[in-house]
Amino acid sequence: MALMPRGELRIYLGAAPGVGKTYTMLEEAHRRAERGTDVVIALVETHGRKHTAAMLGDLEVVPRRAMDHRGATFTEMDLDAVLARRPGIAVVDELAHTNVPGSRNAKRWQDVQELLDAGISVLTTVNVQHLESLNDVVARITGAQQRETVPDGFVRAAEQVELVDMTPEALRRRMAHGNVYRPEKIDAALGNYFRTGNLTALRELALLWLADKVDDQLGRYRTDHAIDSTWETRERVVVALTGGPEGDTLIRRAWRIAARTKGADLMAVHVARSDGLAGADPAALARQRVLVESLGGSYHQVVGADIPQALLDFARGANATQIVLGASSRGRFARLFAAGVGVTTIARSGSIDVHLVPHERAGQGRRRGPLPAALSRRRRAAGFAAALLGLPLLVALLKLGPHLSLTNNILLFLAAVVGVALIGGLWPALIAAVGGSVILNWFFTPPLGRFSIAEVQNLLALAVFVAVAVAVSWVVDTAARKTRQAAQASADAQTLATVAGSVLRGERPLMALLDRLRETFALDSVTLLDGDTVVAGVGQQLCATPAEADVEVKADGDLTVLLRGRILEASDRRIVEAFAAQAAVALKQERLATEAAAAKPLAEANRLRTALLAAVSHDLRTPLAAATAAVAGLRSPDIQLDDTDREELLATTEESLDRLDRLVANLLDMSRLQAGALGIAVIEVGAEEVVPRALDEIGPGGRQVRVHVPDDLPPLRADPGLLERVLVNLVGNALRYSPPGQPPVITGSSHGGIIELRVIDHGPGIPHDRWDDVFLPFQRLGDRDNHTGVGLGLALSRGLTEAMGGTLTPDETPGGGLTMIVALPAGEPA
CATH class of the missing domain: 3.40.50.300 (P-loop containing nucleotide triphosphate hydrolases)
Incomplete structure (x- = not known):
């Protein structure tokens, strides 16, 4: 079916x-x-x-x-x-x-x-x-x-x-x-x-x-569909990192290439061989990873014996369009025998563009450290002993035992060479192979007792013996070296993964790094030194100077990591260098965070102080000058005033003093808000009580406002006096910007336990990207009359609203204008 x-x-x-x-x-x-x-x-x-x-x-x-x-x-x-x-x-x-x-x-x-x-x-x-x-x-x-x-x-x-x-x-x-x-x-x-x-x-x-x-x-x-070619749907730039000092240059160049196209991706990749961290500087890779991620890119690591092929496989898998490589650091002599990664990558790249970027080390030759020993010293010593003692013992057994053919003797000596290679590695096996060939020639190849060979086939047999013995010794030694490198790489990867996890989970990355370093290598203490100053440390008896440490590792610049407790092997030191590089990055981040936290309130205070001086000096002077002039006119014996003139001057004086009173009240309330000393009494109050009082306080302008508050609107929880102040400021702003014939509107609604009072105007509005700015103290955005207050109204209104447990947010009025939304918790319905 x-x-x-x-x-x-x-x-x-x-x-x-x-x-x-x-x-x-x-x-x-x-x-x-x-x-x-x-x-x-x-x-x-x-x-x-x-x-x-x-x-x-x-x-x-x-x-x-x-x-x-x-x-x-x-x-x-x-x-x-x-x-x-x-x-x-x-x-x-x-x-x-x-x-x-x-x-x-x-x-x-x-x-x-x-x-x-x-x-x-x-x-x-x-x-x-x-x-x-x-x-x-x-x-x-x-x-x-x-x-x-x-x-x-x-x-x-x-x-x-x-x-x-x-x-x-x-x-x-x-x-x-x-x-x-x-x-x-x-x-x-x-x-x-x-x-x-x-x-x-x-x-x-x-x-x-x-x-x-x-x-x-x-x-x-x-x-x-097995499509390997690049489809350039969008730019993806891959930069290849070796862990060398040229990596920073390559990353920045690749970022500039990617930045030319909006939406392009930047990916850094390091192709690791099967030698753990032996082929790259872990500290440099750690710094370069941070640099890539700070530029908005991503870091990747792949394993491959053929570096050009591994790099191209990654690029094609990511549908990359461009690859950035450093110019080869191989010397001229080395390039005679191999083309190098850059040339090979270009030859195989197909439709992917490849950029070769010159740098300071290009063409200077590689500085490789010594290859790690495949076996321990004890194993190598045992191999030499087996070669020096085993071959004479084998000769004695063959002389005293039954007579064997030359072929059988060669096979027994070959088995002995393989045994020496398994015990001690390459060099003891080479000595055994050479010594075995000499012994076979002297004792078992006619004419006996002479270093000469009578028959061509015996010569061929000895030559094959030496070649096989050398080849087997090389294979055994290489396998042992790869096994040790694989184990070292696995241990390194496990250690670094544990480090990353502990840092991500910790609140203080620097201390987490140092503590993990101490635990990983069973140290007594780990100290981070900046010049001569101890920056951080974990454990007992922190080192104050490099002379007190067992191991000193440079991190970055004047930063040094000091270890006390034991001497580290060379392979362990490379892991410590990776720790040190991450510690330097973590310290920089902590310092930047501290400096930013300390600078923010200072900058804010300085900005507010400057704005306050500029605004208050202007807004205090204007009503004071008007009131002073009016009072001087009233008191002047040289000016004859009728009742109408006298009433006008008194009204000017009263209006100016009222403006001063509102200014001082706003300044005092703002200072109380910032000091947390504003007295608040939150009770349940109806919007139908607060809104009319606010409109009455505004005066004649308040009678123009249209109010649409439902009769069944639940009460809200607020301080009536403060809420009235908030509405007075919001309605005053709305009246200032409302066009003739379109007065502001106040509406009320309830949903989800929240009461919202909206003050709606149909004026010019404010651009969306400036909505947050209107709530900054001493801001007057788009005022047509720059003589109306210091710009504290909205800042104070938001502060008062939040102090009552609510929010004040702007919104766009459909058809144009600005809507200010006061949201406060609802009380129990009547």
Whole structure:
């Protein structure tokens, strides 16, 4: 029996509700139906949107299944009915929906999976905030936690994912026109989840997530079709690092190449041989990794015996377009025998561009350290002893024993040479091979007792003996060396992995590094010295000078790591150098963080002091000058004033003194806020009590303001006097910028235990990138009259609101203008 083919899944992805996912999905359903495909509506949520409901048209709709839960009736998709109907395509809206308890599946995406397994293709919708991998990110951006999620793997496995896109401005206009939510929900939605900044961030998340899926699809296609050539969908620059000092130059050059194209990727790769850290400077690699990551790139390490091939395999696997290499440091003599990594890479690169970058060490020859010994000294000594004692013993046994042919004698001596190689390695085995050939010639090859050979075949046999003995000795020695190097590399990797884990988990990376170094090598103490100053240390009896240490390792610049407890082997010292390099980086980061933390309040205080002097000197002088002039006019005996003039001067004096009083009050309140000494008495108060008092305090201008606060609005928790001050400042600003005939509006709404009071104006507004600036003290953004206050109003209003446990945030008024939203906790409903 043939297996039923699985249905195809097409998902319409949106950045937010209201972008038109369901509408677009229904358009596709109609197109499929017109082409003769059997299409049914398994479940579509119109949410009362008339345009979406009209798109259902004459498509067949499978009736929903009613379910009772906790005394209420809910409807869900009737999965069994859809399976029994067996359409070609089922339209299933809201993929992330959680089914009513008692349903066969907990999630709707699991219902869709059953439809696909039954061979039914599905059209469905999902928003980016419901993707499992982005759920926490969206919550931080919007402040709203989404409880319904879909596994990313299920969405990525879809045959088609189509982004239904809409600009934030267009979506907000659609909402303002009532095309998404009911009228009573529009203000709250626009002021919270559907802020322009939120929508912009969600849109970018959706685009980036879809771009990653497209990149995955491209990678699978290239793999399935065995495509090795580079497809230049975007620039990817790979820089090859050897661990040498030229690495910094190469990284910066590669970054400049990548920076020429927007969105290009920078990847650094180090090809490690099978010799652990013997082929590279771990300290240099550690510094270069930090440099790459600070420039926005990524660091990779691969293992390969053929460095050019390993590098090209990595580049082709990453679909890289360019490779940056350092010019060969091999000398001229060495280049006669091998072309070098750069030339070989260029010859094999194909469509990948290769850049050879000159540096200071180019052509100067490599400085290699001595190869590590394959075996220990004890093993080598035992090998020499076996060669010097074993060969005479073998001669005695052959002379005293039965007579054997020359061939048998050669085989026995060959076995002895192999045994010496297994015990002591190459050099004892070479001595045994040479000595064995001499002994065979003297004692067992005719003419005996002479260093001459009578027959050509005996000469050939001895030559083969020497060649095989040397070859076997070399193989045994090489295998022993590789085994030791592999063990050393494994130990090095394990140590460095443990170091990385401890540093990532620790709150203080520097101390974690030093402590891990002490534990790894069983040291008494580890000290980090900057010049002659002890910066940090762990353990007992820290070293104050290099003379007190058993081991001294240079880290970076004047930084030195001092170890006390034992002398380290050369292989261990390389690991300590890696520790030291990371310690230097960690110290720099801690110092930068400390300096930034110390400088921030100083810079802020200096900025505030400068702004205060500039603003107060101006704003104190203006009302003082007006009041002084008015009082002088009243007191002057040379000026004859009638009652009207006298009233005008008195009014000017009173207005100027009121401005001074408000200025001083704001300054005192701001200083109390910053000192934490402002007295606050939070109680439950109704908006209908506070708003009229604030408008009365404003004066004649307050009577122009329109108020739309519902009668059933719950009370809010606030200090009535402070809330009144906040509203006076906000309404005063709104009146200042409102055009004639469009007075400010105050609205109130409640949702989720929060009461929001909105002060809405239709003035010129403020650019989004300056919204945070309006709350900085002594800022007057876009004032048409620069003689109206020191710019403390909004800063003080936000401070007072937050002191009462609320928030003050700006938003864009649909149609133009600025909306200030005061959000405070709701009290108990009356």
